Amino acid sequence: IEQTAYQNDSLAMLGKLSASIAHEIRNPLTAIRGFIQLLHPHLQQLGKQEYGKIILAEIDRANDIIHEFLTSSKPSVPQVGMIPVSALLKEVVLLTESEALMKGCQINLHPLQGDMMISGDVKQMKQVVLNLIRNAMEAVTDRVDGLMGKIEVGAHREGSEVRMFISDNGKGMDIRTLDRLFNPFFTTKENGTGLGLSVSDRIIKNHGGCISVSSRVNEGTHFVISLPLIH
Ligand code: ADP
Ligand code: MG
Numbered sequence: 001i002e003q004t005a006y007q008n009d010s011l012a013m014l015g016k017l018s019a020s021i022a023h024e025i026r027n028p029l030t031a032i033r034g035f036i037q038l039l040h041p042h043l044q045q046l047g048k049q050e051y052g053k054i055i056l057a058e059i060d061r062a063n064d065i066i067h068e069f070l071t072s073s074k075p076s077v078p079q080v081g082m083i084p085v086s087a088l089l090k091e092v093v094l095l096t097e098s099e100a101l102m103k104g105c106q107i108n109l110h111p112l113q114g115d116m117m118i119s120g121d122v123k124q125m126k127q128v129v130l131n132l133i134r135n136a137m138e139a140v141t142d143r144v145d146g147l148m149g150k151i152e153v154g155a156h157r158e159g160s161e162v163r164m165f166i167s168d169n170g171k172g173m174d175i176r177t178l179d180r181l182f183n184p185f186f187t188t189k190e191n192g193t194g195l196g197l198s199v200s201d202r203i204i205k206n207h208g209g210c211i212s213v214s215s216r217v218n219e220g221t222h223f224v225i226s227l228p229l230i231h
Helices: 002-045 051-073 085-103 120-139 175-180 194-208
Strands: 081-084 104-110 117-119 149-158 159-166 210-216 218-227
Touching: 002 051, 081 085, 081 120, 085 104, 085 117, 085 120, 085 149, 085 159, 104 120, 117 120, 117 218, 120 149, 120 159, 120 194, 120 218, 194 210
Parallel strands: 104 149
Antiparallel strands: 081 117, 149 159, 159 218, 210 218
């Protein structure tokens, strides 16, 4: 028990340290972002507005990386509690709805059969579902044929487990992508971090579950998060 306590202590310290470093980096980035926006009209006069766009995009990318590291440094010390699956999915779908609307895609939350409970860190769980829905939104907007992007979110019971699913009719993945999608920093996106799925996978494994995926190029992708149910 002592050994575990000791390990948790140093992990908690590492978590705190990386969170404060992330915070310290984020502040100057926010300032830089603000000033670049103020400079926008001047850059426009010079015909250099493209430079401003690149700076903004790169600052956003740096922020994304920090954000995803902030969560990735924490999975070893989760705050464990009871989480109702329906509320979890509802909250994350709500969070992504305006983004979906802007991107012209639909998120359909399937009604759940009774309420299922899982045990874990609610912030981390939300992060995982959010990562998968974000990827789905990006996959449906990347479709070239102009078909309406549709994302299905739901969950059902399977023995002593819950299976949460996030499906999309987006661009899908080939074998090479499927082989590597959980690798840290693997991305096929121009502005991707390649951290979303590796962090999500780690979080779910730390909660005693797993993530599986099936996909077809130009048809879509089906992600399933399996986790033990609390009775
Ligand atoms: P990022 O989104 O920053 O690229 P992720 O770890 O979230 O990093 O995803 C890694 C890669 O997996 C993506 O770049 C993409 O190629 C692929 N991918 C993930 N989700 C989907 C999806 N729903 N449809 C198609 N490709 C996906
Ligand atoms: Mg992602």
